[in-house]
Amino acid sequence: MEPKILIADDEPTMRALLRATLDGRGVELFEAADGATALALAQHARPDLLFLDWMMPGLSGVEVCRRLRAQPETAGLTIVILTARAQEADRQEALAAGADDYVTKPFSPLALLEKVRATLGARAVS
Amino acid sequence: MSFSRSLAARSVVAGLLVSLLVVVALLVVLRALGNDQQAAREARRTAAVIASDNRVEKLVIDLQTAERGFVLTGSDDSLKTWNGARAALPVELLRLHRLVRDPAQEVLANEIVRDVRGYVEHWSKPQVAIARVDRERAAERTVRGGGKLRVDDLRKHFSDFSARQQAITDDATERATATGDRARTVAIAAAGGFGALILLYVCYLTQAVLLPIRRIAAAADRLARGDLSARVAIRGRHELAELGRSFNTMTDSLQSERERLAEAITRLAREHGDTELYSEFGDQLAAETGLAAIAETILRTLADEAAAEVGALYVATDPDETRMSLSATRGLPSRLLSEQLDLGVGLAGRALAERRIVQASHGGTGLPLFSFGARLVVRHELHLPLIYGDRLVGALSFGRTSEDTFSASDVRALERLSERASVALASALSTREVRRLADLNRAVLDAARDGMVLLDGDQRPVLVNATADRIYTETIGVSAREALSLAPEAIGAYMKDPTAYVATSEAISVEPDGETRDEFELRDSGRCFERITAPVRDAAGDPIGRIEVVREVTGERQAERVKNELMATVSHELRTPLASVVGFTELLRERELDEPTRRVYVDTIHRESGRLSALIDDLLDLQRMERRGVELARDHFDMGGLIAEQVGLYSAQSTAHELAVELPPTPLMVFGDRDRLAQVLGNLLSNAIKYSPDGGRVTAEACCESDRVTVSITDEGLGIARGQQEHVFDRFYRVDRSDEHQIGGTGLGLAIVREIVEAHGGRVGLEDAPGRGSRFWFEVPAAAADGAPGFEVRRGRVPRSP
Numbered sequence: 032m033e034p035k036i037l038i039a040d041d042e043p044t045m046r047a048l049l050r051a052t053l054d055g056r057g058v059e060l061f062e063a064a065d066g067a068t069a070l071a072l073a074q075h076a077r078p079d080l081l082f083l084d085w086m087m088p089g090l091s092g093v094e095v096c097r098r099l100r101a102q103p104e105t106a107g108l109t110i111v112i113l114t115a116r117a118q119e120a121d122r123q124e125a126l127a128a129g130a131d132d133y134v135t136k137p138f139s140p141l142a143l144l145e146k147v148r149a150t151l152g153a154r155a156v157s
Numbered sequence: 158m159s160f161s162r163s164l165a166a167r168s169v170v171a172g173l174l175v176s177l178l179v180v181v182a183l184l185v186v187l188r189a190l191g192n193d194q195q196a197a198r199e200a201r202r203t204a205a206v207i208a209s210d211n212r213v214e215k216l217v218i219d220l221q222t223a224e225r226g227f228v229l230t231g232s233d234d235s236l237k238t239w240n241g242a243r244a245a246l247p248v249e250l251l252r253l254h255r256l257v258r259d260p261a262q263e264v265l266a267n268e269i270v271r272d273v274r275g276y277v278e279h280w281s282k283p284q285v286a287i288a289r290v291d292r293e294r295a296a297e298r299t300v301r302g303g304g305k306l307r308v309d310d311l312r313k314h315f316s317d318f319s320a321r322q323q324a325i326t327d328d329a330t331e332r333a334t335a336t337g338d339r340a341r342t343v344a345i346a347a348a349g350g351f352g353a354l355i356l357l358y359v360c361y362l363t364q365a366v367l368l369p370i371r372r373i374a375a376a377a378d379r380l381a382r383g384d385l386s387a388r389v390a391i392r393g394r395h396e397l398a399e400l401g402r403s404f405n406t407m408t409d410s411l412q413s414e415r416e417r418l419a420e421a422i423t424r425l426a427r428e429h430g431d432t433e434l435y436s437e438f439g440d441q442l443a444a445e446t447g448l449a450a451i452a453e454t455i456l457r458t459l460a461d462e463a464a465a466e467v468g469a470l471y472v473a474t475d476p477d478e479t480r481m482s483l484s485a486t487r488g489l490p491s492r493l494l495s496e497q498l499d500l501g502v503g504l505a506g507r508a509l510a511e512r513r514i515v516q517a518s519h520g521g522t523g524l525p526l527f528s529f530g531a532r533l534v535v536r537h538e539l540h541l542p543l544i545y546g547d548r549l550v551g552a553l554s555f556g557r558t559s560e561d562t563f564s565a566s567d568v569r570a571l572e573r574l575s576e577r578a579s580v581a582l583a584s585a586l587s588t589r590e591v592r593r594l595a596d597l598n599r600a601v602l603d604a605a606r607d608g609m610v611l612l613d614g615d616q617r618p619v620l621v622n623a624t625a626d627r628i629y630t631e632t633i634g635v636s637a638r639e640a641l642s643l644a645p646e647a648i649g650a651y652m653k654d655p656t657a658y659v660a661t662s663e664a665i666s667v668e669p670d671g672e673t674r675d676e677f678e679l680r681d682s683g684r685c686f687e688r689i690t691a692p693v694r695d696a697a698g699d700p701i702g703r704i705e706v707v708r709e710v711t712g713e714r715q716a717e718r719v720k721n722e723l724m725a726t727v728s729h730e731l732r733t734p735l736a737s738v739v740g741f742t743e744l745l746r747e748r749e750l751d752e753p754t755r756r757v758y759v760d761t762i763h764r765e766s767g768r769l770s771a772l773i774d775d776l777l778d779l780q781r782m783e784r785r786g787v788e789l790a791r792d793h794f795d796m797g798g799l800i801a802e803q804v805g806l807y808s809a810q811s812t813a814h815e816l817a818v819e820l821p822p823t824p825l826m827v828f829g830d831r832d833r834l835a836q837v838l839g840n841l842l843s844n845a846i847k848y849s850p851d852g853g854r855v856t857a858e859a860c861c862e863s864d865r866v867t868v869s870i871t872d873e874g875l876g877i878a879r880g881q882q883e884h885v886f887d888r889f890y891r892v893d894r895s896d897e898h899q900i901g902g903t904g905l906g907l908a909i910v911r912e913i914v915e916a917h918g919g920r921v922g923l924e925d926a927p928g929r930g931s932r933f934w935f936e937v938p939a940a941a942a943d944g945a946p947g948f949e950v951r952r953g954r955v956p957r958s959p
Contacts (some may be wrong), residue, residue, distance in 0.1 A: 044764075051758070137736035141743060
C-alpha cells in the first residue's frame with residue numbers, strides 16, 4: 032500500500048508544485064484548498080504525511096494542526112507546516128501547536144522530497 | 158584761656174602773695190623778739206659783770222681789812238681771811254675779765270685786774286710778810302697809807318667800772334625795750350595787715366568765684382524749673398566766665414533743641430495724620446484684589462489728597478510697559494480720554510518717560526472740559542508716574558479747577574501715597590500676570606495629549622491635568638485623583654496583564670530617583686498606554702515629587718501591529734509566488750521532463766513572476782508616494798472618457814462579471830494626472846471584480862457636483878463590515894472575513910488610491926451599496942468646463958469582450 036500524503040494549500044500553484052514534486056514517486060496524493068477540507072481529509076483518508084499551509088481561508092493551518100493533534104486517530108500523523116511565514120515566533124507557535132517540521136517558502140522541492148523519504152522510512156518513496 | 162587769665166592762677170598768685178606778706182611780717186616779729194632777748198641777755202650779763210665787779214671789790218676790801226687786821230692784831234683769823242680773799246681774787250678776776258665784752262669796759266677791767274694784782278703783789282703781800290715779822294712797821298706803813306691809796310684808787314676804778322657797766326646795761330636794756338616795742342608794733346601791724354589781706358582775699362574770692370557761681374546756680378535753678386531763657390552774664394575770660402558761657406551755650410542748645418522738638422512734635426502730629434491716611438489707604442488697597450478696584454481706590458484717594466476735581470489712572474497692562482491703558486477716571490467720562498497712553502506722548506506720557514512729576518498751569522483761560530454735562534475749567538494739571546522698583550506700573554493725571562497750584566506739600570503727600578499705590582498696582586499686575594501664566598500653563602497642560610500627574614513624596618497628587626482625568630475616567634471610570642488613591646491591584650484589575658501592572662506600579666513607588674517606562678493594555682477596550690515616570694526637582698535641585706506621564710499609544714501599537722501583520726502578509730505574498738518560481742525552476746533543472754510539462758512549468762513561473770513583479774511595483778509605488786508625495790503630471794481631461802476606457806479594459810479581462818458605466822451627458826472635465834487617476838480607477842474596478850461573486854455586476858458612475866467630480870464603483874459583493882470600512886484604505890489592511898477565498902492582490906491598492914486622490918486635493922470613501930455590496934467613491938476638483946471631451950464617451954452598458 033502506497034504511503035498517503037495530504038497537501039493542504041489555498042494556492043493552486045503551490046499544490047501544483049507539490050504534486051509535480053511528489054507525483055509518480057510511489058505515493059498517493061490528496062489535496063485540500065482550505066483548513067476545513069484538510070481537517071476532514073486527514074481524518075478520513077488517514078494520510079501518513081501532511082503538508083500544511085498556514086494561511087488558508089477559514090481554519091488556519093496551525094489550527095488544523097492543533098485539532099489533529101487533539102484527536103487520537105490523527106495524533107501520530109506527521110505534519111509539516113509549509114508556509115510563507117518566516118518569523119521565528121511563527122515557527123515556535125507552529126511547533127507548539129504540534130507540527131513535526133516547519134518549512135518556509137520558498138523551498139527546494141528536491142530537499143522536500145528527501146524529507147518525505149526520511150519520514151516515510153521503510154515505505155520508501157522512489 | 159591763658160594761664161595768666163586763669164582764675165585758679167590768680168587765686169594761687171594772690172594766696173602766694175598773702176603768704177609772702179605773712180612770712181615777712183613773721184620774720185620782722187621774730188627779729189624783734191630776738192633783739193628783745195639779746196637785750197635781756199645783755200642785761201643779765203651786765204648784771205653778772207657788776208656782780209663780779211662787786212665781788213672783786215668786796216674781796217679787795219676783805220683783803221685790805223684782813224691785812225689791816227693782821228697788821229694790827231696779828232690774829233690768825235685775819236690772816237686766814239686774807240689768805241682766803243687772796244686765793245679767791247684771781248678766780249673772780251678771771252670771771253670778770255671773761256664777762257666783759259664792751260671794749261672800753263675791757264680796758265677798765267684790765268686796769269682793775271692790773272691794779273688788784275698790783276695791790277696784792279706790791280702792797281698786801283709785802284705788808285703781811287712785814288707784819289709777820291714786824292707788825293709795827295707794818296702798822297706804820299699802814300698809817301702812811303700806802304695801801305689805802307691804792308685801795309681807794311681801786312675802789313674808784315670799781316666805782317667807775319660799775320657805773321659805766323650800769324650805763325652799758327641800762328643802755329642795752331633801753332635798746333632791748335625799744336626793740337621789743339618795735340617788735341610788738343610790727344607784730345600788731347603784721348596781724349592787722351594779715352587780717353586785712355585775708356579779708357581782701359575773701360572779698361576777691363567772693364567777687365571772682367562765689368558770686369558768679371551763685372549766678373550760675375541761680376540760672377541752673379531757673380533752668381531746672383524749665384525756664385530755658387535763663388542766661389548767665391559773666392564777663393572775662395576765666396573759668397567761671399567760660400563756665401557761664403558753656404552754661405549759656407548749653408541753654409541756647411537746649412532752647413533750640415526744645416524748639417526743634419516742638420517743631421518735630423508738630424511735624425509728627427501732622428505726619429501722624431498723614432500716616433493714618435497712608436495706613437488707611439494701605440488697608441483699602443490690601444482689601445481689594447481686582448486690578449480695576451485697586452485702580453479706583455488709588456485714583457479716589459490720591460485725587461482727594463490732591464484736591465483734584467478731575468483725574469485719570471493709566472495702568473501698564475502690557476508687559477513691556479511702553480503703553481498704559483485707562484483704568485480709572487474721576488470727574489470725567491472715560492470716553493473723553495484716550496484709551497491708551499504712550500510713553501513720551503503728552504504730559505502724562507512725559508511724566509512716564511522722564512519718571513518724574515510733570516505739572517502745568519493753563520493761565521487765565523484754563524482748559525475747558527465737559528464733565529458729565531457740566532463745564533469744568535482745569536487750571537492746573539499734575540501728572541505723576543507710578544514706579545515700582547524699575548518698573549513703570551502706571552500714570553496718574555490730576556486736574557484742579559481752583560486757582561491754587563499744587564503745593565510742594567501736596568506733591569510730597571502725593572508722592573508718598575503714590576509709593577503705596579505703585580506697590581499695590583505692581584502686586585495686582587503681578588498677580589494678574591501670575592494668574593495668566595498659571596492659566597496658560599494649565600491650558601497647555603490640559604491641551605497636552607499626555608495625561609500628567611505630579612505626585613508628592615507621599616504619593617499624593619499635586620497636579621493633575623485634564624488629559625489625565627479624561628484617561629482615567631474613560632478607562633476606569635473615576636477621576637485621576639480618585640484613581641491615584643486606589644491600590645495598584647484595583648487599577649490592575651482593568652488591565653490585560655494585572656500582575657505586570659501591579660509589579661511595575663510597586664517598583665515605581667519604591668524607585669526614588671530613576672526614570673521608569675512601562676506600557677499596559679486595557680483588558681476590555683484593548684487601549685494601550687505608555688507610562689513614563691521621572692523624579693521632579695525644583696530649581697534648587699530638591700525633590701518635589703514624581704511626574705507620571707500617561708500617553709495613549711493605542712494608535713501607534715495598532716499601527717505597528719497592522720504593519721507587522723501586513724508585513725507578514727507582504728512577506729507571504731512575496732514568498733508564495735517566489736516559492737512557485739523557485740520550485741518549478743528547480744524541477745526544470747533537475748528533472749528530465751517532457752515538453753508539455755516543461756511548457757506548463759515555464760508558464761507557471763512566468764505568471765508567478767508577474768505576480769511578484771506587480772507586488773513589488775505596488776510596494777515601491779506606495780513607498781515612493783509616502784516618501785516624496787505623489788508627483789502629478791496634470792492636464793485637462795474628461796473623467797467620463799477615462800472611466801469608459803478603464804471599464805472597457807477590465808471588461809476585456811474578466812468574462813465572469815458584468816461591468817456597467819453610467820455617466821452624465823456632459824464631459825466631466827478635471828485637471829489632474831490622467832495616468833494616476835487611471836490607476837485609481839483600475840484598482841477600484843479590480844477590487845470590485847475580485848470581491849464580487851461570479852456573474853456579479855460592477856457599476857461605474859460619475860457626476861459633477863458644483864466644483865467636484867465624483868466617481869463611484871459599486872459591486873455586489875459581501876460588503877464590508879462597518880467597523881472595518883474606515884480601515885480599508887489603510888496600507889496593508891485586509892478585510893477579515895471568515896469565508897475568505899483566494900483573493901489576490903497586495904493589500905496596497907486602496908492605499909495607493911487614497912494617496913493619489915488626496916494628492917489631487919480630493920477625497921475617497923466607502924459605503925454600503927443599496928441592497929448588497931459596497932460602493933467605493935472618490936471625488937476630485939472639477940476643472941473649468943472649457944475644454945471639449947477629447948474622445949467619444951460611451952454610455953450605458955459596456956459590451957462584453959468576446
